Amino acid sequence: MDASELDCIEMDLFVQALQKRHGHDFTQYAPASLKRRVHLLADQLECRSITGLTERMLHEPALLPRVLEGLTVPMSDMFRDPDMFRALREQVFPLLASYPHINIWQAGCAHGQEVYSLAILLEEAGLYERTQIFATxxxxxxxxxxxxGIYPAQEAQQWSRNYQAAGGRRSLADYCSAGYKLLKLNQRLRRNVTFAVHNLATDGVFCEAHVILCRNVLIYFSNTLQNRALSLFRDSLVRAGFLCLGARENIDRSPVARAFVPFSEPQRIYRLASHLDDIAE
Known part of the structure; x- marks a missing residue:
């Protein structure tokens, strides 16, 4: 048996152990991406092999949060892909302005950079006071x-450029404070944010949302899991609600695609079709 075959066996055992011991199902995550993350996690935790990581995970319950973070948290930035945030500000927010209350679901929020980006834009658009953001x-x-909401201060210059490119009306410095090489977002930005655990692989509809953002998450899923997540988003959105995906993601090959129509396709913003009752499952 060569090293590649042995590696696959170790990966299968790791995924099975994670599911049976802790109830987290990673069987439908993209294999190549998951394998890279597991190897990186094993190195970071100074395990000699995936088997060593599996053993520690089985016998050290306190290690689970570190394992889950290593497997699931993508890198993100404030106002990542500024054109998408500008499209939200200029095209989507004006259509939301007629609602007395707005729900936004940020699925796969990672370390929260996009959550605070949303809060800033909503505040500048005069919509934040009637908006609830669910960050999961x-x-x-x-x-x-x-x-x-604390991040390395070295990110500040790039984030400020992103903010301006997204149509920011003030200075990003107005929304944060810096010190000890750290950047802390003003806590007032999270006054209408609820952070909660939700697993797109196993959990059901989270809320009724006018906008759902799930950016740079689906690329780590298999086709089956992508379809499951998109079905959740379809069932969670209000009629004519908006779905925002990452720059490398689209719904074209999913059977759920018929439920959505492009709204700002270059920015991967879709809208739930208003004729869902006529769409066959």
Whole structure:
């Protein structure tokens, strides 16, 4: 048996152990991406092999939050893909302005950079006071970091450029404070944010939402799991609600695609069809 075959066996055992021991199902995550993350996690935790990581995970329950964060948290930035945020500000928010209350679901929020980006844009658009943002992730540890809103100060210049490119009306410095090489977002930005654990692989509809953002998450899923997540989003959106995906993601090959129509396709913003009753499952 060569090293590649042995590696596949170790991966299968790791995924099975994670599911049976802790109830987290990663069987439908993209294999190549999951394998990279597991190897990186094993190195970070100084395990000699995936088997060593599996053994520690089985016998050290306190390690689970670190494992889940390593497997699920993608990298993100404030106002990542500024054109998408500009499209939200200029094209989507004006259509939401007629609602007395707005629900936004940020699925896979990671460390919260996009959550605070949304809060800033909503505040500048005069919509934040009647908006509730539900920020969800599989990882408790990621949600804790998102709730704190503290990031390396070295990111500030790039984030400020992103903010201006997204149509920011003020200075990003108005929304944060810096010190000790850290950047802390003003806590007033999270006054209408609820952070909660939600697993797109196993959990059901989370809320009724006018906008759902799930950006750079589906690329780590198999086709089956992508379809499951998109079905959840379809069932969670109000009629004619908006779905925002990542720059490398689209719904074209999904059987759920018929439920959505492109709204701003270059920015991967879709709208739930208003004639869903006529769409066959």
């Amino acid at each position: 992730d599989l990882s408790d540890r990621a949600l804790q970091r998102a709730s704190e």
